Amino acid sequence: MSVSSHHQSNESISSSKQFKISVEASDISSELTQRVKTKIKENGSPIAFEAFMQMALYEPQLGYYQNNLHKFGEKGDFITAPEMGSLFAECIANSVIDTLNNDGLNSILEIGAGSGRLAVDLLKSLKHQNSLPAQYFILEPSATLQSQQKQLFEQEAVYFLNKVVWLAELPNEFEGIIIANEVIDAIPCQLIEQTEKGWLYQGIDLKNGELCRCLMEKVDCSSLPTCLIDEYNAESYILGYQTEIRRQSSGWLLSLSECLTKGHILLIDYGYPESEFYHPQRSQGSLTCFINHHRHFDYLKAIGLQDITAHVDFTNIARLSSEHGLSVDGFTTQAGFLLENGIIEKAEALLNPIENMGLDIDRYKISQQIQKLMMPGQMGEVLKVMCLSTQLNARDLTVKNTETSLKGFSMQDHLHRL
Numbered sequence: 001m002s003v004s005s006h007h008q009s010n011e012s013i014s015s016s017k018q019f020k021i022s023v024e025a026s027d028i029s030s031e032l033t034q035r036v037k038t039k040i041k042e043n044g045s046p047i048a049f050e051a052f053m054q055m056a057l058y059e060p061q062l063g064y065y066q067n068n069l070h071k072f073g074e075k076g077d078f079i080t081a082p083e084m085g086s087l088f089a090e091c092i093a094n095s096v097i098d099t100l101n102n103d104g105l106n107s108i109l110e111i112g113a114g115s116g117r118l119a120v121d122l123l124k125s126l127k128h129q130n131s132l133p134a135q136y137f138i139l140e141p142s143a144t145l146q147s148q149q150k151q152l153f154e155q156e157a158v159y160f161l162n163k164v165v166w167l168a169e170l171p172n173e174f175e176g177i178i179i180a181n182e183v184i185d186a187i188p189c190q191l192i193e194q195t196e197k198g199w200l201y202q203g204i205d206l207k208n209g210e211l212c213r214c215l216m217e218k219v220d221c222s223s224l225p226t227c228l229i230d231e232y233n234a235e236s237y238i239l240g241y242q243t244e245i246r247r248q249s250s251g252w253l254l255s256l257s258e259c260l261t262k263g264h265i266l267l268i269d270y271g272y273p274e275s276e277f278y279h280p281q282r283s284q285g286s287l288t289c290f291i292n293h294h295r296h297f298d299y300l301k302a303i304g305l306q307d308i309t310a311h312v313d314f315t316n317i318a319r320l321s322s323e324h325g326l327s328v329d330g331f332t333t334q335a336g337f338l339l340e341n342g343i344i345e346k347a348e349a350l351l352n353p354i355e356n357m358g359l360d361i362d363r364y365k366i367s368q369q370i371q372k373l374m375m376p377g378q379m380g381e382v383l384k385v386m387c388l389s390t391q392l393n394a395r396d397l398t399v400k401n402t403e404t405s406l407k408g409f410s411m412q413d414h415l416h417r418l
């Protein structure tokens with residue numbers, strides 16, 4: 001079974017590829033690497049991979065999502081769905097529009113808005129349909145991304161700025177629709193490995209002054225998915241099998257469930273149900289690094305200059321959501337979600353005026369966009385979409401309800417796979 005890519009990159013590479021790195025980028029990476037080394041020295045022992053990933057991505061001013069180097073789009077390191085063109089945002093608009101208009105849930109809160117592209121295109125599409133939300137909140141922990149988002153609004157849609165509110169933390173009470181595209185896969189995870197002693201955490205140590213991977217203490221069984229410890233299954237996992245668990249998901253979902261007093265949460269991310277995520281054949285897990293559109297697996301390289309990401313175990317997300325009082329209303333593939341939300345018709349509408357003017361290059365770009373978003377080998381199947389909603393008494397994963405008022409979950413209902 002092949003390891004699929006996170007985000008979208010133009011190419012996958014061996015880790016020997018050399019990159020042209022600016023002096024500024026090189027300084028950032030050296031300083032961050034030094035900080036990781038200092039942390040290990042101060043600790044007096046290796047640090048867990050999760051602590052390393054936290055620093056690599058979120059160390060103030062230096063971490064990948066905190067420094068001011070360019071990340072998204074053609075000139076960055078990877079492309080997310082909203083960066084490919086407006087079709088993704090138009091489909092999200094289609095999914096939420098009835099709820100925005102009819103259910104009194106007239107606000108949107110986007111978590112982790114990246115370059116701001118989804119926010120701008122979603123608002124444009126909703127405006128076009130006379131359905132602008134009362135407010136569009138953005139929770140973006142990265143100051144540098146926040147300023148990029150503001151810049152994008154100023155360049156392209158300054159007239160929306162009176163609708164957009166940047167938040168420093170989740171509001172105490174929110175009624176509306178929360179959207180998080182490719183956010184969970186950026187939340188630090190733990191790396192674990194099957195060894196003769198059982199499942200051990202992987203960590204980062206110092207050897208001759210350089211960072212290196214190491215094994216750490218035994219994983220507490222209570223934090224493992226049952227398939228990894230089930231005695232009938234245990235032998236399926238070969239020595240050296242490596243995978244991820246994401247402890248922080250629980251706190252993240254709890255904070256969302258506490259803030260959402262009424263409404264829906266739309267989660268879109270690379271991932272699988274548990275049985276596929278922890279399939280014995282996926283022996284290298286899903287952790288991947290992206291730099292300059294190259295995909296590789298050496299997270300100790302170019303620290304702070306490359307994204308580090310791991311897929312999402314959606315069964316775990318569904319279970320935790322239910323425990324925190326949210327109902328799991330829908331689960332489907334990105335392709336199913338986009339099809340049901342009219343991606344083909346929307347592409348045709350874009351193509352019609354282009355055909356008349358005969359602009360082949362634009363036609364080519366739209367067909368590329370559709371292929372990347374929809375094809376099984378690209379983003380269509382590996383990206384999943386989940387809809388959660390506030391609902392009392394929904395503490396059991398068996399309580400499922402496909403009658404969600406967000407559109408996109410009926411055509412290919414995958415709830416049974418969780």
Ligand SMILES: C[S@@+](CC[C@H](N)C(=O)[O-])C[C@H]1O[C@@H](n2cnc3c(N)ncnc32)[C@H](O)[C@@H]1O
Binds near residue numbers: 142
């Ligand atoms: C892979 S990027 C995706 C950006 C954007 N949603 C897109 O699709 O292009 C991850 C985003 O999540 C943000 N992020 C990471 N952890 C977060 C958290 N705990 N709360 C809110 N945002 C977070 C990052 O700063 C970044 O904007």
